[in-house]
Amino acid sequence: MRVARRVATRAMIWAMRRDLVLVFVVAIWLSGCAASRGSDPSIDSGISLPPSAEPQTSGPATAPPGDASSALAGTLRFADVEGGCMFLETPDGTAYEVILPEGWQMDRAAAELRGPAGEIVKFGSSLVVRGSIARHRASTCHIGPIFVANEVQLPPG
Secondary structure: OHHHHHHHHHHHHHHHHHHHHHHHHHHHHHHHHHHHOOOOHHHHOOOOOOOOOOOOOOOOOOOOOOOOOEEEEEEEEEEOOOOOEEEEEOOOOOEEEEEOOOOOEEEOOOOEEEOOOOOEEEOOOEEEEEEEEOOOOOOOOOOOOEEEEEEEEOOOO
């Protein structure tokens, strides 16, 4: 009886080892197949992420040359997604992710926007920015169209 039990135990251990080795071999094979494919250049062509505080003035990520600078007026808002995203909500409800001109920074903790000369705009305040809508550009915020601002106009008062 003891011998039969030992044989059965050993057979079960060998079966478990065999299954474990098989799982590892399949896992290694699959990871090797995934690594050998490489990247498909058609997947990410034409997509770029916005810089943190510096607008682009040329190239495919901004509006084509010759497009007039336009003004965008709305309420400065903040969404706590992807590390925090500032946007401008227009009166018709459209949300524009704004790429700020150099020197402007979002202060998430104070819930405000700070300018290079010490200007402060609180979230929820009205704001006007001048610039253009970015074309062929993506971001991590996914709030709405991206607007590259080259000027920020503070509300009066």
